[in-house]
Amino acid sequence: MARNGKLATDLVQKLERDIVTGVLKPGDKLDERSLSERFGVSRTPVREALQTLAGSGLVATMPRRGTIVASITVADLIEMFEVMAELEAMCARLAARRMARVDVEKLLALGGECDKLQEHADADAYYEANVNFHEVIYAGCRNSFLERQTKNVRNRLAPYRRLQLHRPGRVKKSNAEHAGILEAISTGDAERAAKLMHQHVAVQGEALNDLLAIVPRGYLEPLAS
Amino acid sequence: MARNGKLATDLVQKLERDIVTGVLKPGDKLDERSLSERFGVSRTPVREALQTLAGSGLVATMPRRGTIVASITVADLIEMFEVMAELEAMCARLAARRMARVDVEKLLALGGECDKLQEHADADAYYEANVNFHEVIYAGCRNSFLERQTKNVRNRLAPYRRLQLHRPGRVKKSNAEHAGILEAISTGDAERAAKLMHQHVAVQGEALNDLLAIVPRGYLEPLAS
DNA sequence: TAGACATTTCTGGTATACAAAAACTCGTGG
């Protein structure tokens, strides 16, 4: 999609990883000068990288006031989860209809892996496997545009989703939901797959309260932007 | 969202308008130097503007080979319409549940306007009113993230959607479909609104063949990218 | 005449220099 020079592209990837994996947290300031010396390039590619990231929404830049890792309002968070649920549901629906047999096998294997990790209660390892599970479904929808779109929203929500898994019981529940989705997809029940995925991803009711309660201060903007 | 300097922001808006309204067509080359002298600025803001547009997918830039107005493959077109239908359906579903009474009134008024213009068979004027109709529904979903996301995809499809309305009978059919959607939303029938909107936007079967038949050469990439 | 190789030219990628605006500091006055 957005291909800039080689240096800038590298920076985009590195910064993106740092943001998605939580090394850089929402609200962190991204100073052009520091970044440029840290990576040993001039400010130009740094600016281009920030520009690209701003386009995908991972960072926010205010004119003449610099750029920070995007932090969102509570309203934004709710809205984005609402859209995320729909996008993932669509992926699941299409995957149930279109996924090749070999990919279903792969998905089954990943489901098993999640099962194992879930028992060991290693939240971070489970998170990895969980990401893989979902990505195989994204790919299974056979709509690369939808796949990109979904991944983009997921990346933007990553800092907040990550928090959820550290809650006791969440991993086990998540894994149980995977089983249902897996079954629906492997039997080709598109609507059921969509419905289950929607429920799996949506954050509503008490789950929303729980999430908001554990979001560290600074991850969310005050109402006055 | 992506705020850069003032000059760059202006350029983004101007270029975006030119692309969406069809002044610049898919495949057109966007030479940095020409643009910079045409707008009387240096190459830097031009590059930043192109960068931003590349982020939203309206232009494509290949390293060392310059940037062009994004042209997509047939597969991309199909994929994007598939997602577009789902996003607009979601907007309609939420709008049916959430729209304030006064906004429903506005929508009814716009529906009437479309009716009038449809009778005069002025495709361009109808296109305008049609855009407004849809935008009121976007706003009615009360999810600004979804609204932005939907508008973004719509903009990317604009060059291709525009073509459809110049087909005989399409305007009348489109307008009839609006009536159904309008009715579903004003009576709060969310699922019906979603379903009708999905059908309204989706391009499938013969409609897809028709669209592909009238897309000018150059609007679509050959398979070998 | 056709094809391949070399050269040239053009365009994009990067670095640096300069200008302008915001943030910070420090001092003064209430």
Added chain:
DNA sequence: CCACGAGTTTTTGTATACCAGAAATGTCTA
């Protein structure tokens, strides 16, 4: 002690200069 303001500093936005890679062109040879 706090508030306010002028001057300094920091940081972003823009312009320009330089470099490198790719396409185009021209020439030489088979």
